[in-house]
Amino acid sequence: MKAHGFRDTGKLYRRPASPGIQTPKTLARLMRALDRNSNVALPLRPRGAGSSSTDCNLATQGTVINTTALNLISHIDTYNHTVTAQAGVRIGELIAALADEGLELIGSFDQTERTLGGAIAAPCMGPGIGDQASLLSTQVINMKIVTANGKVMKIGETQQHLLSAFRLSYGMLGIIYEITLKVRPIMNFAASHRSMDVDTFAQVADRLANGNIGLKFYLMPYRNHVYLDLRHFETVGGNAYNAPWKIKDWGESTVLPSVFRSLSRVVPIPSVRYRLMDSISATTHGLVNSKLVRNGNNVTAGGRHRRRKPSNLLYSTWCFPASDFSVVVKAYARFCRESFAQTAYRCDLPAVGYRVARDNSALLSPSFDEPLIALQTVSTQRRGWDSFVMDLSEFAENWGGTPLFNQSLSTRDAYVSQTYSGRMEFFKKLRRRLDPENRFLNPYLARYFE
Numbered sequence: 001m002k003a004h005g006f007r008d009t010g011k012l013y014r015r016p017a018s019p020g021i022q023t024p025k026t027l028a029r030l031m032r033a034l035d036r037n038s039n040v041a042l043p044l045r046p047r048g049a050g051s052s053s054t055d056c057n058l059a060t061q062g063t064v065i066n067t068t069a070l071n072l073i074s075h076i077d078t079y080n081h082t083v084t085a086q087a088g089v090r091i092g093e094l095i096a097a098l099a100d101e102g103l104e105l106i107g108s109f110d111q112t113e114r115t116l117g118g119a120i121a122a123p124c125m126g127p128g129i130g131d132q133a134s135l136l137s138t139q140v141i142n143m144k145i146v147t148a149n150g151k152v153m154k155i156g157e158t159q160q161h162l163l164s165a166f167r168l169s170y171g172m173l174g175i176i177y178e179i180t181l182k183v184r185p186i187m188n189f190a191a192s193h194r195s196m197d198v199d200t201f202a203q204v205a206d207r208l209a210n211g212n213i214g215l216k217f218y219l220m221p222y223r224n225h226v227y228l229d230l231r232h233f234e235t236v237g238g239n240a241y242n243a244p245w246k247i248k249d250w251g252e253s254t255v256l257p258s259v260f261r262s263l264s265r266v267v268p269i270p271s272v273r274y275r276l277m278d279s280i281s282a283t284t285h286g287l288v289n290s291k292l293v294r295n296g297n298n299v300t301a302g303g304r305h306r307r308r309k310p311s312n313l314l315y316s317t318w319c320f321p322a323s324d325f326s327v328v329v330k331a332y333a334r335f336c337r338e339s340f341a342q343t344a345y346r347c348d349l350p351a352v353g354y355r356v357a358r359d360n361s362a363l364l365s366p367s368f369d370e371p372l373i374a375l376q377t378v379s380t381q382r383r384g385w386d387s388f389v390m391d392l393s394e395f396a397e398n399w400g401g402t403p404l405f406n407q408s409l410s411t412r413d414a415y416v417s418q419t420y421s422g423r424m425e426f427f428k429k430l431r432r433r434l435d436p437e438n439r440f441l442n443p444y445l446a447r448y449f450e
């Protein structure tokens with residue numbers, strides 16, 4: 001018997017598209033991928049370097065739009081101090097191209113493998129000095145977007161409300177194709193270093209969080225120790241050498257994680273292993289930070305330029321009100337120690353923290369109402385991590401933490417709505433208008449934004 005093909009039905013029938021990844025190299029291809037008539041599996045999820053720790057950049061049943069081939073730096077305006085670049089340009093490449101013209105990004109950002117699009121659509125934060133904006137997205141003055149139906153939309157400086165919605169929009173309002181950012185001439189800062197126990201840090205945390213300085217720290221809760229990196233602008237010009245910052249970055253992001261992974265294999269007794277790991281971390285931070293790195297700028301502090309994220313690093317970031325941090329930091333250290341005693345799980349790398357200035361330039365800005373301290377818990381120890389981050393999330397909720405949609409793991413939906421409240425409702429309304437068929441919503445984002 002003859003099989004019935006689609007001709008017999010009189011209707012055109014399209015085979016459902018399979019999930020996959022598209023890597024458009026041009027605007028035309030990006031538009032085609034998003035066109036309603038293109039046979040692509042839904043939902044559509046843009047992805048830059050993929051360095052987020054949540055599922056915000058995944059589409060297991062749909063299509064991932066990998067933006068890394070859109071990697072052109074179109075124009076650096078040395079007179080007006082702006083740069084225009086495509087979304088897939090790596091932050092490290094942008095920093096290097098600007099430095100050749102004597103310019104730098106406004107803010108210190110050290111994950112150089114991330115893409116400009118990912119750094120604008122999701123928080124890209126670092127220790128800003130004083131009230132200087134900590135989010136890179138604040139500096140955006142123009143954007144070109146490809147919308148849910150494959151059309152180009154331009155947003156300019158005069159459309160502040162739209163700009164504010166598209167900054168930190170996690171790819172839910174459209175795919176950012178091109179961005180123009182404000183930049184500035186390179187400014188040197190002096191970096192000074194201190195180390196102290198957690199109680200002493202708690203005593204000075206208020207003063208540091210409110211001072212006109214940039215604050216970054218490395219916290220070792222199981223050793224009861226904190227290493228501080230304090231930055232302030234230099235009034236007299238000094239030399240900011242690249243090499244010490246590259247060594248620092250290499251030590252922190254390559255040497256420590258890979259040494260710890262090897263130690264996990266060859267030293268089976270946890271107490272011995274963790275003692276060794278803590279000693280290595282303490283020596284690295286003590287030596288590299290305080291002895292090598294004395295001054296820098298946002299070019300040198302970016303560290304080495306990488307194209308891939310450090311492999312196997314697990315992390316979850318929460319932000320806490322800077323005004324409460326003196327209490328929160330002691331509670332965090334206690335939480336880590338108690339959790340280790342109860343579950344035998346602990347993180348092997350120091351937690352990293354930095355101050356984020358108040359910034360209401362984006363609707364979904366985590367520091368919309370007040371300055372925060374971002375606290376990033378980092379580990380290479382996979383077994384036990386999932387239940388640890390669930391406890392961490394409960395801890396963070398109890399202490400008024402603000403979650404980041406791309407970096408805070410195991411966040412409850414109700415808590416997210418409570419934290420972002422009215423701003424989230426406004427964002428949802430706009431999202432429904434721009435993407436009524438939820439083409440950009442994957443199950444993870446639908447939990448919060450449907």
Ligand SMILES: Cc1cc2nc3c(=O)[nH]c(=O)nc-3n(C[C@H](O)[C@H](O)[C@H](O)COP(=O)(O)OP(=O)(O)OC[C@H]3O[C@@H](n4cnc5c(N)ncnc54)[C@H](O)[C@@H]3O)c2cc1C
Nearest residue numbers: 048049050051052087114115117118119121124125171176
């Ligand atoms: C070891 C480590 C340390 C980190 N430290 C920091 C830190 O100190 N500070 C900090 O802020 N972050 C940090 N991060 C988190 C992360 O690097 C940033 O959030 C980064 O900005 C994400 O960029 P990406 O290119 O990897 O984007 P992705 O992770 O690929 O995507 C992030 C989000 O943006 C969306 N998106 C990506 N490109 C586009 C586009 N063109 N248009 C629209 N939407 C888009 C994605 O859909 C997703 O929702 C760290 C990550 C790691 C692995």
